[in-house]
Amino acid sequence: MKLTIKKKTNINKLLRKATFISIVILMIVVLVASNEITHYKVAITAQPLNGCLSTDSLPCTDTSKKTISEPFIPDTKLNKQQRFLSAIARKLPTVPQPGTYEYILLRNYGAVFVNQDVGIKLPQKDIFANEQETQEFQGSLTMGHVDGTKDCYLQKSAADALNKARVQQQIPLKSGYGSGDCTRTFNTNLRFWHKYANNQVLAKVQQGKETKVLGLVAPPGTSQHLWGLAIDLRVSNKEQRKALNQNGWxxxxxxxxxxWTYVGLSEEILPLFGFKKQVVQGFTYWITPL
Structure with a gap:
């Protein structure tokens, strides 16, 4: 009787052991299969973007999910314009076409769309229609305070980079105090436009007939200041410029x-993204190649 009970106990142990081994094997199979599926999905997600970059024509719209966090480096085989467009195609759902008002704005104010800083947020278009659209976008931003100011705020990464530059050198705001130099409201942008231009000039800009004014004031809803990525400064020497450039401004x-625009790249890498160095009256500008 005792022997029979012992045999049953051994059999139960063996059964439990066999069940445990089966469960382990099943878990391994599931994990391996899951891992293969994950890698397959990643390969599919990356494929559309690779196709955009390999073409000799203008980059296509990237319709894949924008989850790539690694720094993007343009294909050096592309020309300057194509390299620039391949970078902004990752940020804008649809790249404006040449000859349109949006393209004119992108040419003048689109430098920020190559920014690789994962801490910033870019708008999905380069024109806000009104104050409500502007506030909705600005309400989604993570803002940072510019040290030594009362009410100057930028997107946090931009503010942090500017604060580092201002630790290296004293760099005052243009006005010396405030919000008009930093992130602006739609109405502030509109007020500045009406100070220097009018609706007739706007109509000419929209047709591409008057673009010099864009170097003086941005049309309503189009200023980089609306995005929290631009600031007006009083810069008077090379040391100040060097400090700003070293910190992506x-x-x-x-x-x-x-x-000044927060591009977030080093000066050495700007030409790789298609930017053209333009010196005008002693001031060095980095211009988009559009």
Missing amino acids: FQTVQNDVPH
Whole structure:
């Protein structure tokens, strides 16, 4: 009787052991299969973008999910314009076509769309229609305070980079105090436009007949200041410029001397993204190649 009970106990142990081994094997099979599926999905997600970059024509729209966090480097086989467009195609759902008002704006104010800083947020288009659209976008931003100011705020990454530059050198705001130099409301942008231009000039800009004014003031709803990625500064020497450049800040709007844009790239890499160096009256601008 005792022997029979012992045999049953051994059999139960063996059964439990066999069940445990089967469960482990099943888990391994599931994990391997899951891992293969994940890699397959990643390969599919990356494929449309690779296709955009390999073409000799203008880059196509990237319809894949924008989850890529690694820094993007343009294909050096492309020309300057194509390299620039391949970078902004990752940021804009649809790249404006040549000859359109949106394309004119992109040419003048589109430098920020190559920014690789994962901490910033870019708009999905280069024109806000009204104050409500502007506020909705600005309400989604993570903002940072510019040290030594009362009410100057930028997107946090931009503010942090500017604060580092201002630790290296004293760099005052254009006005010396405030919000008009930093992130602006739609109505502030509109007020500045009416100070220097009018609706007739706007109509000419929209047709591409008057673009010099864009180096003086941005049309309503189009200013980089609305995106929290631009600031007006009083820069008077090379040391100040060097400190700003070292922290990703550049002059990108030709003839707008006090205007600085947070591009987030080093000066050495700007040509790789298609930017053209333009020196005008002693001021160095990095211009988009559009």
